[in-house]
Amino acid sequence: xxxxxxxxxxxxxxxxxxxxxxxxxxxxxxxxxxxxxxxxxxxxxxxxxxxxxxxxxxxxxxxxxxxxxxxxxxxxxxxxxxxxxxxxxxxxxxxxxxxxxxxxxxxxxxxxxxxxxxxxxxxxxxxxxxxxxxxxxxxxxxxxxxxxxxxxxxxxxxxxxxxxxxxxxx
Amino acid sequence: xxxxxxxxxxxxxxxxxxxxxxxxxxxxxxxxxxxxxxxxxxxxxxxxxxxxxxxxxxxxxxxxxxxxxxxxxxxxxxxxxxxxxxxxxxxxxxxxxxxxxxxxxxxxxxxxxxxxxxxxxxxxxxxxxxxxxxxxxxxxxxxxxxxxxxxxxxxxxxxxxxxxxxxxxxxxxxxxxxxxxxxxxxxxxxxxxxxxxxxxxxxxxxxxxxxxxxxxxxxxxxxxxxxxxxxxxxxxxxxxxxxxxxxxxxxxxxxxxxxxxxxxxx
Numbered sequence: 001x002x003x004x005x006x007x008x009x010x011x012x013x014x015x016x017x018x019x020x021x022x023x024x025x026x027x028x029x030x031x032x033x034x035x036x037x038x039x040x041x042x043x044x045x046x047x048x049x050x051x052x053x054x055x056x057x058x059x060x061x062x063x064x065x066x067x068x069x070x071x072x073x074x075x076x077x078x079x080x081x082x083x084x085x086x087x088x089x090x091x092x093x094x095x096x097x098x099x100x101x102x103x104x105x106x107x108x109x110x111x112x113x114x115x116x117x118x119x120x121x122x123x124x125x126x127x128x129x130x131x132x133x134x135x136x137x138x139x140x141x142x143x144x145x146x147x148x149x150x151x152x153x154x155x156x157x158x159x160x161x162x163x164x165x166x167x168x169x170x
Numbered sequence: 171x172x173x174x175x176x177x178x179x180x181x182x183x184x185x186x187x188x189x190x191x192x193x194x195x196x197x198x199x200x201x202x203x204x205x206x207x208x209x210x211x212x213x214x215x216x217x218x219x220x221x222x223x224x225x226x227x228x229x230x231x232x233x234x235x236x237x238x239x240x241x242x243x244x245x246x247x248x249x250x251x252x253x254x255x256x257x258x259x260x261x262x263x264x265x266x267x268x269x270x271x272x273x274x275x276x277x278x279x280x281x282x283x284x285x286x287x288x289x290x291x292x293x294x295x296x297x298x299x300x301x302x303x304x305x306x307x308x309x310x311x312x313x314x315x316x317x318x319x320x321x322x323x324x325x326x327x328x329x330x331x332x333x334x335x336x337x338x339x340x341x342x343x344x345x346x347x348x349x350x351x352x353x354x355x356x357x358x359x360x361x362x363x364x365x366x367x368x369x370x371x372x373x374x375x376x377x378x379x380x381x382x383x384x385x386x387x388x389x390x391x392x393x394x395x396x397x398x399x400x401x402x403x404x405x406x407x408x409x410x411x412x413x414x415x416x417x418x419x420x421x422x423x424x425x426x427x428x429x430x431x432x433x434x435x436x
Contacts, residue, residue, distance in 0.1 A: 065369070068394075072393050075261070
């Protein structure tokens with residue numbers, strides 16, 4: 001009961017910004033997303049089985065320097081994600097680079113077969129605004145069934161659900 | 171935000187108190203799997219043994235600045251060289267040091283960048299070619315993308331300036347410690363310029379050679395996990411009078427060198 005109260009307190013505390021969030025990425029997030037739906041772990045697990053949505057991970061990825069010498073061992077830690085998810089780092093930034101935004105739009109179009117009614121799920125980490133932004137951006141593109149999964153990969157793993165190592169795209 | 175920051179924090183605290191840290195089985199297996207992956211990549215077909223007391227590694231368990239984490243290596247028996255590996259950094263190999271005849275290879279200190287909570291591995295290679303690993307867990311995050319400084323241009327202008335400080339008392343033919351400081355932004359290519367929103371290209375110290383009167387003290391191969399303005403504390407054995415020469419080369423093939431009188435100018 002106390003936990004619920006605390007949750008409600010946080011939910012009440014954070015109101016949705018009008019545009020994209022440009023503040024610190026790892027900060028408490030709102031409980032809502034206008035134009036989209038909020039989904040939690042159990043419901044998401046069921047949704048994945050039933051609706052086969054397009055799942056997008058917008059977590060950060062370490063930037064591989066273009067001019068790294070051949071002697072450097074570039075070996076980022078494997079990135080576990082929800083199986084089948086498309087990982088598009090940068091798509092949830094408040095102000096993404098133009099090429100990343102373009103890629104995100106095109107990649108969503110390809111993954112949904114240009115169907116704006118296809119169900120989309122956007123996530124990153126818990127207490128992370130990237131997925132909120134990423135989901136909001138998809139709604140802006142005209143997608144009508146956008147789910148935001150604020151529990152993130154941490155919530156997914158806490159429930160002992162399977163993961164798959166993802167490779168970044170874009 | 172509708173509510174003030176304090177209330178939000180209080181609520182978060184309440185929540186954390188009610189939900190004790192979740193123990194995830196997978197999390198305890200991941201560091202071991204990562205280390206296995208690194209061993210296979212960095213030391214293919216070689217066995218990495220336990221430290222066996224030959225080497226220990228020390229670092230603050232919770233670093234104040236993830237971009238400047240001090241690491242100390244202590245070698246308790248003679249070694250040819252040491253490797254320093256930051257397991258969860260995207261470029262995990264921070265440095266490989268080979269000691270020369272003029273070295274006192276018992277203690278070495280340097281500063282690294284740490285990207286995420288990670289194990290740090292220090293590997294000693296003994297004269298028989300065997301590898302011995304010591305490990306330490308460090309809580310620091312964000313060191314790889316942290317901006318190097320407020321002004322990239324100023325950092326580049328000052329690049330290559332060196333200082334050598336002798337630590338402790340000087341006694342001819344007795345081992346002593348010296349601290350070498352090299353001004354270099356050591357751009358790792360993962361830092362975004364806050365104004366242009368572009369990544370600053372990688373440019374970092376790749377090798378450092380220290381010789382004392384022409385004899386090698388150490389050779390170091392370094393990589394992007396080494397912190398800005400490298401500071402290396404090492405041991406050597408001085409004569410009555412001599413010269414320490416330091417030659418550093420960066421990834422743009424620019425060479426910096428300087429000679430220091432020992433004992434004498436710093």
